[in-house]
Amino acid sequence: MHTCVTTGDSLIASLCREVDGLRQRSRQLHDCMQRCQDPPLFDRLRLELDQLQRRRRCLQECARSWRREQLADPLALDFLLELCSRPLS
Secondary structure (H helix, E strand, C coil): CCCCCCHHHHHHHHHHHHHHHHHHHHHHHHHHHHHCCCHHHHHHHHHHHHHHHHHHHHHHHHHHHHHHCCCCCHHHHHHHHHHHHCCCC
């Protein structure tokens, strides 16, 4: 059986990888924040963590919109939504 990878499938796969990268970076930030003793550095780490959360929510909103409009493979979108719904830390 031949399968074709469409641009939409590739985009969703890339976004799934991005969500995984957000989760990994979030873990690193939490570890650093637990050990951090410098208040300005802690604030910068917290800002970066907030940016990761905003990006996760943005990806989740996009996936929900694509699902409503039936723009891509429903199973792939469900997977992306599942990844986006998990907490980063």
